[in-house]
Amino acid sequence: MRTITLKGRPIVSGHAEGLALVSLKPISFLGGVDPNSGILIEKSHDLQGKNIAKKILCFPNGHGSTVGSYVLYSLAKKGIGPKAIINQSADPVIVVGAIIADIPMIDKVDIKQIETDDEVEVDGKKGIVKIRKK
């Protein structure tokens, strides 16, 4: 199995391992993700119908209402939040959401090198992502 190590910018510390769920589109948590299931519901999104629960969620950045941060908190509290977040370039909605929900987060990572279902290990403190290709 091929392993890649990427270095990004640490945003929220913490360690997580899991399967990647990768999107090339920005995610709006308010209105875009069902807060009761963790399923992405935004129409014509590349993750529409996919569940973000317990995934290493990789996407370029957040967009939309700043209330989206609160949705991340609620998801995490219900145990259906992502295990970690990897962004191309962090924006305040996702950063604040990850802080309050205590979700390890890294940005400035080339997410195109990660594919859905790759095994990913995230070190939020050092900003290191280890990817074991599927």
Add this chain to the structure above:
Amino acid sequence: MYLTAEEEKILNGEKGWAYEVSMKILVRLGDLFNADRLIPIKSAHISGVSYKTMGDAPIDFLEALVKADGKVKVSSTVNPSGFDPDYLAKRFPREYQERQTHIIDLYKRMEVDTVLTCTPYYLQQSRQNWHLAWAESSAVVYANSILKSWTNREGAPSALAAALIGKTPNCGVHKAENRQPNILVKMEANPRNEAEFGALGIHAGKILKDEIPVFERLTNFTDDDLKQLSAGLASSGMTSMFYYQKPVAQNKIETVSIDGKGMKNAMESLSTTKKPPDLVFIGCPHCSLKEVETVAQALKGKRVKSETELWICTSRHVKNIAKRYVDIIQKAGGHVLCDTCAVVTWIKNLGFNTLMTNSAKTAYYAPTLNGVDAILAPLKRCIDVACC
């Protein structure tokens, strides 16, 4: 970012979780936006109230803050809610009423002044050079541009965190060097009324994005016209402020022109139908005392049609001091509503399909956020259409 010993203690959780998580938000955002330190603020204005806009999203986090005994450290106000308690509340399901009341109560328990308005500047005049942490983008642009206060465009959680700590990261337009205009907008035609000032804002906001414009040759405007310009700019663009008088000593900057044709197109693009409205709405952003007076004067000797509703939305504060105008409006069949507005309530559920307004911001948002057709027209025309 430099933190004082006291700020470090809060960050390490010595003052409890509510302040720890708030400090984490401010410090992390400060780091991301190259702030050198935290600075004290005079007030905070928090968004994230309307149950229509957010549903249950903020409840878990707000409950956790209340449980951890979080209380605001500076004068803090909040945005409008999903309904007013007098006229609209009873027209919605009990569940909506309970959830909305619960959200407001959580803010109250954090000692936020739950006055529920998007125009906090009518309650408490903010002064020149005061640092603030305001969400509600129309109020941010108004504060920076007309009141000459200093605030970034905060989000719902960052404004709340700033309220709990009483500070905000020193970055963005809190720094003088970031408040310089960088684009000149030459007005070849002057907007003629508040609706056109708002339409100018929507049009310019799309062109400018986050640049700081200076509008040259704007004449004959009131603070209420500039409020509409602020709301328009904030809705379609990311700017935090504008200038409407040419600042002295200015470097040569990029120039764009807006002519009569551009203004006309901007106005026309904000109306989606020619059908008669079933709701006429004045009060986005919430009406000033002067605007309530203007509505009352325009309604003299008139009566609102039975097939149309007329809503005048304002803050509880303004409604209280505008009592004699409120009486005139109500006698003519209009409704003066506090705590809410047509955008943050469920107008579609109330059976409305076509909304007429003098607010370009509302006309811009209502088709998508409320699923209704919109017609943009100046106040006098709105009142004429609403009446027999």
